[in-house]
Amino acid sequence: MTGYERVKESEKYYHINATGETHTDFEDNDNFNNDLYSNANYYSDETVAENNARAEILMRQLRRFAVENNERELDWKNKRLGEYEICFDYDGNELFINDYSSIRMFGQIYFTSEEIAKQAIEEFESELIWYFTEYCDHVVEDNKIVKCGCELCSNGNLANVGINDNRIALLGGNNRPEKEQKLKYCPNCGRKLEE
Structure with a gap:
């Protein structure tokens, strides 16, 4: 079980609405259920749905923060300009800022200066710490007890x-x-x- 399985008819499942709240619905194989499932907004596990909703809100907030505060357009072909991202160091247990000049990673939010990235960390620090240290996007089953985490630390x-x-x-x-x-x-x- 991962938390993304399609449930049986009349069984409960979860999805995230436009405001980021988790809602319960029941499978009846109609267009609404099919659309949610095909768009990966269909969860068989409530905790996974809630975790993903919280993570998605944080990503949208950071994306808006970057757009509203970046001082220029991102330029991936100009290696003299740095593009900055927020990272987490698991050895040092701390957030840090990484500078990329010509590498763009999928799904990452970039800032045009280290100062703007620091401002984002200050504004969203507790949610960023949660994201990097507690967020789990799937169910891990260990001895029939469902927990988030990997098999090594569950x-x-x-x-x-x-x-x-x-x-x-x-x-x-x-x-x-x-x-x-x-x-x-x-x-x-x-x-x-x-x-």
């Missing part, structure tokens, strides 16, 4: 991949372990781990 313990007690060694000089730090986020999928 139980909150990464010992099965050699990370004991959710701790990693921080390296000092000569790449020797200096101290240990408890992981806040899964290094595989970014899900926030239990404290």
Whole structure:
């Protein structure tokens, strides 16, 4: 189960309306159901629908922020001009800004200056942290308990991949372990781990 399956007739499913709210409907194989399914706005899992609705609102808000605040048109052919994006570093557990001059990635929102990207981080920081550390776009089944996250961290313990007690060694000089730090986020999928 992924959260995107088509449900059986008369069963409940979820979709996102124009204002970003999650709604419940029942499958009856009519044009409305078919249109929602073919446009990938049809969810068999409520949590996946709610997560996607929240993520889509954030993307629209960031897109509008960029358009309203960028000081020029984005120019992907001029390598002297930087185009900036918001990223998350899972090793350092922090947001950062990356500069691209000639590479454009699918679905990414770009800003014309580092300062504008910083303003976007300030305005949307809590939602950005949620997006990078907790957002999950599918269902992960583990021992019949449905959780978001990857298979490595869905139980909150990464010992099965050699990370004991959710701790990693921080390296000092000569790449020797200096101290240990408890992981806040899964290094595989970014899900926030239990404290």
